[in-house]
Amino acid sequence: MTxxxxxxxxxxxxxxxxxxxxxxxxxxxxxRTTVTMKQRQRMPAGEARNSQLNLRxxxxxxxxxxxxxxxxxxxxxxxxxxxxxxxxxxxxxxx
Numbered sequence: 001m002t003x004x005x006x007x008x009x010x011x012x013x014x015x016x017x018x019x020x021x022x023x024x025x026x027x028x029x030x031x032r033t034t035v036t037m038k039q040r041q042r043m044p045a046g047e048a049r050n051s052q053l054n055l056r057x058x059x060x061x062x063x064x065x066x067x068x069x070x071x072x073x074x075x076x077x078x079x080x081x082x083x084x085x086x087x088x089x090x091x092x093x094x095x
Contacts, residue, residue: 057065069075075083 065077065080069080
């Protein structure tokens with residue numbers, strides 16, 4: 001039997017928690033394969049962004065955001081918002 005062959009008789013005899021854990025591990029590995037390199041670089045210590053936020057803004061505000069993103073080397077909008085929030089929190093602590 002080679003490394004890629006599966007001994008199905010052993011799989012069926014494995015305790016259910018072990019099979020569940022193996023199944024979850026395979027599912028996580030499959031999810032990781034669809035993540036792009038840019039997404040991997042953005043994720044600090046495996047922290048995934050999986051919530052969505054939609055907002056409406058004026059065209060002028062959108063242009064300001066895009067101009068700031070351009071100055072910062074194409075930073076994502078979420079990264080830019082996180083940076084702005086960190087600075088606001090730091091400003092609140094000092095005042």
